[in-house]
Amino acid sequence: MTGRGRHPGRAPARAMVLAPALAGAACAAGLALCLLVHRPGFAGQAGPGFWAATAGLWLLATLAASDLAALEPRHPLARQAVFLAVPALFGLLVLALWELVTVGAGVPAVLMPPPSAIAVRFVQGGPTLAADFVQTFVKAALPGYALGNLTGLALAILADRVPVLRRGVMPVANFASALPIVGVAPIMVMWFGFDWPSKAAVVALLTFFPMLVQASAGLAAAGRLERDLMRSYAAEYGQTLRLLRLPAALPFLFTALKVNATLALIGAIVAEFFGTPIVGMGFRISIEAARLALDMVWAEIALAALAGSAFYGLVALAERATTRRPPARRTA
Amino acid sequence: MRADARGRGGRTLPVAGVVLAFLALWYLGALLGNWTGAADALARAGGTPGIDAVAAATMAQERPVVPAPHQVAQELGRSLFGLPVTSKRSLAYHASVTLSATLLGFGIGAALGGALAVAIVHLRSVERSLMPWIVASQTVPILAVAPIVIVALGAAGLTGLLPKAVIAAYLCFFPVTVGLVKGLTSPERMLSDLMRTYSAGRAQTLWRLRLPAALPALFAALKIAVAASLVGTIVGELPTGAQAGIGARLLAGSYYGQTIQIWAALFAAAGLSALLVAAVSLAEAGAARLTGARR
Incomplete structure (x- = not known):
């Protein structure tokens, strides 16, 4: 990973496709998990499979972020997009983990409400x-x-x-x-x-x-x-x-x-x-x-x-x- | 050295002048601010008080709108030194509670800020994904929501020093991170290349x-951080849960209209802040001597 970071501008074309694809997959997986966790049977009583999936999401998003960060596209617009996408991915990951943990583990709302409840209240x-x-x-x-x-x-x-x-x-x-x-x-x-x-x-x-x-x-x-x-x-x-x-x-x-x-x-x-x-x-x-x-x-x-x-x-x-x-x- | 001393000598007089003018303004403010209250009190006691009597009364009210400087000084002296340190009414006790939370928070914040800075300098993905959020985190008025953090942490079973220290740490990690990143990336290209020709590893380059x-840059940031840490602790002491500390003292004073107590607590906070910054300066001088820096 560090080796790639040391040669800016030489990211192979494969990485240019792979990194956004990984990021997209992470987003989709996060959304799916967030929808899933609200189903009965998951909210408050999520099993080990669910938590494994959550950890997988974390790993996937981290991989995608570090791959994205290593990109050095030539085009200024693409550069701007990468510049925005990496922190955005991190922010979305935090929100998703917050939602999954609070709902999945059934954390009481008086302690820490999930982001979805806050958005509704807002x-x-x-x-x-x-x-x-x-x-x-x-x-x-x-x-x-x-x-x-x-x-x-x-x-x-x-x-x-x-x-x-x-x-x-x-x-x-x-x-x-x-x-x-x-x-x-x-x-x-x-x-x-x-x-x-x-x-x-x-x-x-x-x-x-x-x-x-x-x-x-x-x-x-x-x-x-x-x-x-x-x-x-x-x-x-x-x-x-x-x-x-x-x-x-x-x-x-x-x-x-x-x-x-x-x-x-x-x-x-x-x-x-x-x-x-x-x-x-x-x-x-x-x-x-x-x-x-x-x-x-x-x-x-x-x-x-x-x-x-x-x-x-x-x-x-x-x-x-x-x-x-x-x-x-x-x-x- | 000599030029420095001369420069400072040229400053003492004007600073003294400004401080004196401030005190004079303060006395004037006390006179004007308390005038109606003092006149009313004397009139209620009977008779028509003379101007000099009212003026004297403005300086010695129990709950003045603007306490006179000497009243605050007296209260400071009494509550700092006149009572045993363990007494709940002793300002020294409250100051020590605040100080310990401040130092704990400062320690956590500085360690976190330092670790973040080292990670940012070395790992590109950390820099790219975290740096914007670190900057954004400071536009969030966390100080304003500090009491909630205290309540939430309290509900989670964390009470005592730690919740306050968390607020303080949140406030002080940012200046440390930004300052240290700037400092760590300050060596010129030539010097890092030299380290490379010595075949120094990343750790060695970092340390040496x-x-x-x-x-x-680090110490400049630490000075800002320690002051911010104190502010965070005081605000963290405001909510209902806190029974001790300068913030709790401020709140109690405001509930019961004890103006002199509020002012004394404020000055104690100012003194504490000055002491903390001075301590960091002292550490800076020590570190400079240790690394053999030329001044």
Whole structure:
């Protein structure tokens, strides 16, 4: 296997056919087993034959993944497909094993519901999930995210303008970014009440420091030569900032924006553990967990994962759209 | 060395200034935040209090909206050192509970992250199939669902330190994996070719070339990981099951409106975080000396 990996681009044509065929077979076998396990006689009382089949599925999928990973197709589209197919296969395998083990072994739903039950719950609980999403993501996470990033950027620019402030603020900011800031949630709930403003405040505080640290590093990123050039054009501070230094800082700003995208949702949900109105993802998670309705909890988790990944993906897309420049020009 | 010392000397004064300004703002916040409450309390006691009396009262309330810095400092001193460490009311007891879960989680997470990184560097199929999921795993707000993990693990019969440590480990494996992969692949082509001409095996190349070269990146990642581990543990202590730890202390303080207790617990958490990061820095210096790195 390692021998094949060492000669990229020389995979024989046989492997080009065999690997996708193996992957297809693994998918089909997984689907068949998942359908089979729900039949009476299997659910909760699967015999050794079933478990042998499950282990076989695992083996088959692993083989297919490693064969796929060894492929180095010439065509860019095919390359992209391989790049997506390998992790997708792994994800499907995890889901299938989860379903087979929980249903086949009859794991009680209060411990670990199967993915199918979670999917059903996700669809059935649509309106509740939507209301929670609006409360937690749209009302709390987004405004807090905007506020934290903007104030962080503003303070970074201010500290850049006033050197003494910079030398004083930056060590403190570096220290603060290692602190467990989510802990301020109970204080914010006490100050701003149970509804979304307190959650937005927690999110703003959480996102403030990463942006401050990254923006400061980014503002220092513009080269000496370019700065001197701007100076020789008699450019004002504001012009240099707008035309040279902020564009040069964009990669740093986006690093902070991406980190903060995940932090925002986390902050909003965790803050809800300290008191909420009767809507919101954090509220639903704690209340349903107390009722041992774990399928609803997992549906909320799936929603949070989807929202978090989508938010992150959007920021990453914006990054690609705004910073697409040849690297030679960026570092010249 | 000397330039470094001078640079630091130039920083002490501004940092002190920022900290002082922060304290001043805090006192002002305490004054304004507690004003109505203090004035009401005095008015209820009878008479019309003067401005100075109200101002003094804002600094000494039992459950202030914004506790004054010295109140928090007093509470910290009392609950850290004034009580026996075994007492449930001692902050030192709660901090030690949190610390042990944090360290356990950090150990598990760092070991898992390190193993993943080594596997990713050596096995192509692992890299291809796992790396996207490792990145995706971080966009999942796991911290938010931490309490559920605790509940689920508790239902499975796992209680005590381990469930919290699992959350902490989940948070800290990612920076370790990413940092270590970057570090392990950092040696130049020429150096790996040299190892090959020595006919060094993969294990030897790993131990003698890749790992030493990865140390700076590894320790940078470990610092992030240990801080993340503490956050994970504290959040893991929030749900109903936890009776001890800084997180439980925060929650209890929020239920009973004990603001000073909340603030003291927060500062204890901050101190703990600073201590942990400092410990990793110390280990870094030791490792650098051990491998004979030039600074």
